[in-house]
């Protein structure tokens with residue numbers, strides 16, 4: 001893994017965190033009955049998880065609300081992982097004042113980057129520089145905020161994620177790729193075994209290859225591939241205190257970002273084996289020589305400090 005990669009000058013708008021919008025990166029855990037997503041048009045909703053009555057009728061139990069994966073059996077060290085819960089107490093980030101720039105708008109979503117005022121002219125736009133991304137190739141990671149309500153408008157958090165570039169597009173930055181889970185291919189010993197892998201199979205009617213280890217995982221929990229982050233398609237979502245988020249294994253993400261008045265305590269649930277490069281891989285984003293700035297999230301807040309949604313579902317005058 002290179003220590004850094006060149007980054008374009010790019011400005012990212014903020015979107016509403018919804019299960020559908022976050023789908024390719026992992027899952028959003030929230031109460032389906034009170035989720036802001038219930039107000040979205042039907043095509044933007046994901047069916048709620050199955051539920052059953054529990055606790056003698058005093059609870060509704062939603063089943064399998066997020067999908068965890070432990071892929072450490074594929075790690076080079078073979079050191080087994082254990083399930084861990086860590087706590088991250090995340091301080092509010094410093095931002096810099098807005099200034100016009102020649103930076104490109106992100107290639108995802110519509111964005112009028114000059115639109116920084118409401119009808120009363122009292123929105124404030126600030127700039128948040130994203131200088132590092134990280135991923136956990138062998139595990140999902142779930143961040144659960146504590147003590148923050150859905151109504152809290154003075155403190156919110158951002159989830160910043162990037163798709164993964166194809167490995168071929170990443171090779172020019174790296175000679176030695178860092179460890180990444182790849183399904184093991186067992187060596188076949190007999191001709192029968194070798195032919196059994198041919199498709200269409202001479203021995204069965206199967207026409208499709210056997211399912212890989214990853215296809216048995218929920219799509220949100222599957223590893224995203226060994227490549228570097230696709231910075232041009234980076235996305236930034238604003239979450240409320242009633243939402244937890246699970247990053248799929250290997251999803252490139254920024255360290256948790258708190259916007260507002262106070263720290264947020266998160267419990268983070270994941271697997272870990274204490275081998276540094278297998279647990280966490282980081283990459284620094286260095287603006288390239290011609291870039292005026294690097295990767296920047298545009299953070300618009302109203303007079304109460306509420307982060308405004310500027311792209312994606314619910315962006316038109318949307319409020320969380």
Ligand SMILES: NC(=O)NC(O)C(=O)O
Pocket residue numbers: 088134141253254255256280
């Ligand atoms: N996401 C975040 O804030 N941090 C991590 O993922 C970590 O494991 O350090």
